[in-house]
Amino acid sequence: MSTTTEFSELTGDYVLDTARTRIGFVARHTMASRVRGRFGEFEGGAHLDGEDPSKSAVRLVIHADSVQTGSARRDAHLRGRFLHVDDHPDITFTSTVVEQTGGAGFEVTGDLTIRGVIRPVTVHFELTGVENDPRGAFRIGFTGHLTLDRTHWGVDWNAATTILVSPKVLLELDATVIRRIASPLSGS
Known part of the structure; x- marks a missing residue:
């Protein structure tokens, strides 16, 4: 991807390219190792x-x-005892403030909802590139990260969990968005 595009050329509405996006996390487990994971299903969009x-x-x-x-065993444990997916099937983020922090850096502050608990967070993003693909779609790539304390959202099982798994979790985002093209029939 090229990064030579002027920011003014990025203005538009975008949808998340789920095939080119990865939402992952890293948590320290039992002091010596790290557990890495990801979420395989998500959707989203942006107005830039x-x-x-x-x-x-x-x-x-x-x-x-x-x-x-x-x-599979750990995943089932995370779904049931930590994330309570039956009652809270989605984790959501809705921005409230976007600030350019110089160059291609941005801080996106918003409301993160996990297990029904809403708390403000700030995600640090870096524009990694832009491109027109062979089919004419305009794509923008970003990478971002956020360290959060999962216990602030009640993502915990019992007191021993904090000893075995660090409350600090690093979220890692490699995202690609595709500019939505207005349909001549719908006007959007």
């Missing part, structure tokens, strides 16, 4: 304003039952 990034907005919905760590 290249002239005034503060007018941009982002929305992301992660299907909590799509958590994958490479261990």
